Amino acid sequence: MWGIIRQKVAAGGGSPVARIRPVVSNLRNYSSAVKQMMVREALNSALDEEMSADPKVFLMGEEVGEYQGAYKISKGLLEKYGPERVLDTPITEAGFTGIGVGAAYYGLKPVVEFMTFNFSMQAIDHIINSAAKSNYMSSGQISVPIVFRGPNGAAAGVGAQHSHCYAAWYASVPGLKVLSPYSSEDARGLLKAAIRDPDPVVFLENELLYGESFPVSAEVLDSSFCLPIGKAKIEREGKDVTITAFSKIVGLSLKAAEILAKEGISAEVINLRSIRPLDRSTINASVRKTNRLVTVEEGFPQHGVGAEICASVIEESFGYLDAPVERIAGADVPMPYAANLERMAVPQVEDIVRAAKRACYRSVPMAAAA
Amino acid sequence: MALSKLSSPSSLSTNILKPLTNSFLLHRPISTDTTPLTIETSVPFTSHQCEAPSRSVETTPKELLSFFRQMATMRRMEIAADSLYKAKLVRGFCHLYDGQEAVAIGMEAGITKKDSIITAYRDHCTFLGRGGTLLEVFSELMGRKDGCSHGKGGSMHFYKKDSGFYGGHGIVGAQIPLGCGLAFAQKYSKDETVTFALYGDGAANQGQLFEALNIAALWDLPAILVCENNHYGMGTAEWRAAKSPSYYKRGDYVPGLKVDGMDALAVKQACKFAKEHALKNGPMILEMDTYRYHGHSMSDPGSTYRTRDEISGVRQERDPIERIRKLILAHDLATEKELKSVSDLCL
Numbered sequence: 001m002w003g004i005i006r007q008k009v010a011a012g013g014g015s016p017v018a019r020i021r022p023v024v025s026n027l028r029n030y031s032s033a034v035k036q037m038m039v040r041e042a043l044n045s046a047l048d049e050e051m052s053a054d055p056k057v058f059l060m061g062e063e064v065g066e067y068q069g070a071y072k073i074s075k076g077l078l079e080k081y082g083p084e085r086v087l088d089t090p091i092t093e094a095g096f097t098g099i100g101v102g103a104a105y106y107g108l109k110p111v112v113e114f115m116t117f118n119f120s121m122q123a124i125d126h127i128i129n130s131a132a133k134s135n136y137m138s139s140g141q142i143s144v145p146i147v148f149r150g151p152n153g154a155a156a157g158v159g160a161q162h163s164h165c166y167a168a169w170y171a172s173v174p175g176l177k178v179l180s181p182y183s184s185e186d187a188r189g190l191l192k193a194a195i196r197d198p199d200p201v202v203f204l205e206n207e208l209l210y211g212e213s214f215p216v217s218a219e220v221l222d223s224s225f226c227l228p229i230g231k232a233k234i235e236r237e238g239k240d241v242t243i244t245a246f247s248k249i250v251g252l253s254l255k256a257a258e259i260l261a262k263e264g265i266s267a268e269v270i271n272l273r274s275i276r277p278l279d280r281s282t283i284n285a286s287v288r289k290t291n292r293l294v295t296v297e298e299g300f301p302q303h304g305v306g307a308e309i310c311a312s313v314i315e316e317s318f319g320y321l322d323a324p325v326e327r328i329a330g331a332d333v334p335m336p337y338a339a340n341l342e343r344m345a346v347p348q349v350e351d352i353v354r355a356a357k358r359a360c361y362r363s364v365p366m367a368a369a370a
Numbered sequence: 371m372a373l374s375k376l377s378s379p380s381s382l383s384t385n386i387l388k389p390l391t392n393s394f395l396l397h398r399p400i401s402t403d404t405t406p407l408t409i410e411t412s413v414p415f416t417s418h419q420c421e422a423p424s425r426s427v428e429t430t431p432k433e434l435l436s437f438f439r440q441m442a443t444m445r446r447m448e449i450a451a452d453s454l455y456k457a458k459l460v461r462g463f464c465h466l467y468d469g470q471e472a473v474a475i476g477m478e479a480g481i482t483k484k485d486s487i488i489t490a491y492r493d494h495c496t497f498l499g500r501g502g503t504l505l506e507v508f509s510e511l512m513g514r515k516d517g518c519s520h521g522k523g524g525s526m527h528f529y530k531k532d533s534g535f536y537g538g539h540g541i542v543g544a545q546i547p548l549g550c551g552l553a554f555a556q557k558y559s560k561d562e563t564v565t566f567a568l569y570g571d572g573a574a575n576q577g578q579l580f581e582a583l584n585i586a587a588l589w590d591l592p593a594i595l596v597c598e599n600n601h602y603g604m605g606t607a608e609w610r611a612a613k614s615p616s617y618y619k620r621g622d623y624v625p626g627l628k629v630d631g632m633d634a635l636a637v638k639q640a641c642k643f644a645k646e647h648a649l650k651n652g653p654m655i656l657e658m659d660t661y662r663y664h665g666h667s668m669s670d671p672g673s674t675y676r677t678r679d680e681i682s683g684v685r686q687e688r689d690p691i692e693r694i695r696k697l698i699l700a701h702d703l704a705t706e707k708e709l710k711s712v713s714d715l716c717l
Contacts, residue, residue, distance in 0.1 A: 084558065087589075089585065090588070092581035094547065094581055095578055095580075095581025097547070098547020098550070099554055102554065103552070104551070105536050106486070106536075106552050106555030107559075108555045108558060108559075126548075130539070130541075130548055134537075137519060137522060137529075137537075138531075139520035141530075142531060142536065
């Protein structure tokens with residue numbers, strides 16, 4: 001939350017004193033009384049509005065109904081829409097995901113919740129072979145307007161089997177769209193876009209972001225608000241180095257950009273929002289401006305999202321690069337449990353700062369990671 | 371001979387579209403005769419957790435002749451596909467249905483085009499039964515744009531959504547939860563229709579089947595799971611793959627019916643019964659006792675895990691087309707010569 005306030009103030013060119021202004025002082029800005037919304041609430045309101053607008057939209061997953069959602073994302077929906085549209089499933093991902101895809105074949109618009117995307121591996125055949133490929137294989141006869149959503153990536157202390165990031169896995173599949181929101185505006189706009197989209201969408205949320213609040217404008221709060229799929233957002237403009245990130249890492253990248261600014265490095269932070277399709281034009285335009293690239297992600301390094309971004313930039317903007325591309329990812333180990341080890345297994349603000357400095361030739365170059 | 375007939379599309383499509391009644395080959399007006407006829411199934415139904423339907427099936431001469439004609443067409447189509455595959459005009463996988471035609475035909479007779487069918491990769495005849503044309507089948511097999519999937523799907527991915535055929539699936543067992551999902555959507559939309567999800571004895575052991583069946587039973591979905599038990603899961607006989615090969619009982623709390631899958635009338639009766647049941651009481655399992663003459667696919671000779679005597683024995687004793695042919699002749703609905711003309715030209 002502190003990071004957010006700093007970001008807001010910095011964008012408006014605030015003075016150093018303003019940086020330590022506590023959250024509560026926001027209330028004194030009557031002229032810009034912007035509402036704060038938690039990501040959880042953003043997702044809940046998006047689901048609510050889309051279910052209200054289209055009777056074909058329904059939600060299914062473990063604990064989405066009576067439990068109000070494992071992470072309370074679907075709070076109140078069962079009461080409002082009834083058990084025919086908010087369905088508690090048994091713990092059988094392969095079965096209920098297949099049922100969701102079959103319902104989408106028929107023309108309904110299911111939103112299938114995975115308690116975490118780690119469990120989606122039990123259903124991955126249906127996501128890829130039954131959902132993603134059907135439109136192509138049937139030459140357009142079958143369309144699959146389904147959304148698979150849930151928390152993705154590392155949480156806190158949940159261990160190796162509950163911390164995997166699936167962005168690169170799903171983003172490699174033609175026929176899928178893969179989105180990953182950061183802020184509440186992202187969460188609302190992208191989830192609405194996903195539900196309205198006629199193709200299967202994998203919607204990767206982040207458990208640690210659910211409780212974070214972000215400012216939302218009146219436009220974002222409107223029920224017709226929607227963000228385009230395939231378009232990244234430049235969260236912070238800069239001219240020295242491009243940092244690409246998605247989900248929680250966007251927050252860390254913005255913090256890193258603050259630190260870099262103090263050292264005279266102006267970093268441009270791109271919030272990818274859409275992993276597939278990847279907004280190659282925004283990324284390349286940015287690198288052509290800054291001439292340096294740092295990609296950051298939480299997931300494993302090999303064949304990751306950063307690998308694709310680096311390849312895209314090298315293919316399209318090689319002549320503009322003034323330094324080798326820098327790729328930061330999670331450590332190439334199953335996620336450890338101990339807090340100190342976990343901290344070392346996931347990119348931290350310092351890692352982003354260090355990589356950006358390397359790209360700007362301000363520090364000793366590191367040997368390429370294994 | 372068959373191939374040269376197929377190569378002239380205009381004559382082919384007009385022939386296929388011509389109703390039987392206009393055919394100059396059948397002089398007698400028996401082809402449109404809708405006088406009811408009652409015929410007994412070959413064997414009684416065996417039931418699990420429900421009352422079996424009656425062995426006496428209502429039919430008409432028109433229906434019996436259409437069974438004969440359609441099954442003969444399906445048989446010829448699969449044999450032609452075999453030749454095309456050997457001529458390397460069909461690539462990849464090609465899973466043939468000859469021997470199992472009664473299941474596709476009997477099912478169509480017991481349901482409507484508003485009901486949905488979903489099956490695995492042995493889908494050529496199921497597609498034809500749902501209203502697909504021979505042109506669409508052969509074009510798709512040969513990767514042409516007039517194929518039902520415009521050449522992008524291939525043998526395993528035929529679809530016809532406008533008449534409730536949802537494919538055509540390559541992953542063993544995946545079509546079962548998908549079928550339960552179709553049933554969910556039918557119930558959600560209050561359409562009063564049902565879904566038949568077909569699978570083989572090999573797929574009957576898949577975990578996702580039981581996951582989907584559990585949900586279907588919990589939520590009372592109008593889903594009918596149909597096990598086309600041809601006794602071999604690729605090269606593995608049913609007794610080597612299933613501890614309990616009584617597939618109609620495997621639903622435990624879900625009622626089941628065992629049906630002679632080589633008897634189109636028994637299949638029709640069972641499907642009608644299952645549809646009524648599913649609309650009122652939720653899911654049901656039908657086990658069709660059937661047989662495939664070809665191997666699992668064109669890459670499998672089909673004789674390394676079963677004897678040629680077994681195959682020819684079934685062909686002699688239980689062939690579905692032969693069964694209908696005998697019925698038609700026994701009830702004097704057409705002459706031998708007339709029937710031979712029908713099966714030769716597939717009109």
